[in-house]
Amino acid sequence: MGETVVEESEELATPGDVLGRAAEVKPGRGAYLASHNNLVYASLTGRVRTVAPPPGSPDKRPTVEVIGHKAHGAVPEPGSVVIARVTKVLSRMASADILCVGPKSVREKFTGIIRQQDVRATEIDKVDMHSSFLPGDIVRAIVLSLGDARAYYLSTAKNELGVVSAESTAGATMVPVSWTEMQCPLTGQNEKRKVAKVGS
The missing domain is CATH 2.40.50.100 (RNA polymerase II/Efflux pump adaptor protein, barrel-sandwich hybrid domain)
Structure with a gap:
């Protein structure tokens, strides 16, 4: 040999x-x-x-x-489920910093982009980005591909994907009350989000 x-x-x-x-x-x-x-x-x-x-x-x-040189850190790849923190929301897309790939945290800075058409599976043309995510939200998403400008294209277009943790304007961690709303436990006020399904 x-x-x-x-x-x-x-x-x-x-x-x-x-x-x-x-x-x-x-x-x-x-x-x-x-x-x-x-x-x-x-x-x-x-x-x-x-x-x-x-x-x-x-x-x-x-x-x-x-x-x-940081090969031990997790790396997002197409098909990976990631946890990311939303950093900016525009009318047609949101950007996020990828924090974890599966159960492993990342060691490098990876940026993700959720485009309007990748937020949910239905009524795609009616998606309002500002009613789906806000900066600071923690989302669970799947990596579609490596997109433009060295950012990964992410999708939340499944029931189990979307916002998993969000802070209300009053500063409290909100609880999901439906697919599209989370509630502040302090004020009782609802805020719109693309909520990830909890549980199985």
Whole structure:
């Protein structure tokens, strides 16, 4: 058996950098394939490493990896469920800082964007972003893809996704009272949100 050839370059990649075409390389750790354009992208910051295919392998493509200096931290990937804190709400999208991927906290700064069409599954054209999220809200979302400007596109368009924790204008942690409202326990006032379903 021959040795697996590993080439480690000094080239640095950051999330969103194109590492190659799917026809030429396979994504390894710290990389993923975008099916819409068949390009392999970096999903974390680190050095690019190319691993040659094992001798006799029918797949002759090398595997490209990104070896992060913070490789132990969780990295969002398409399909990951994440917990994020909303930082800004605009008329057609909200941005959020990703805090956790699954049960693991992240060590790098990852930004997520929830677009108007990804807030909920029904009546998409009637979604009011300011009635769905407010800055400071903690949301559970699923990663759709690595979007523009190195931000991940997130979706809350399932019953179990959406706002899981929010503070009222009075400063109290609100309780969900319906799919679309949370209530302040201090004032009894309701505020509109895209609420995540609690429980099973």
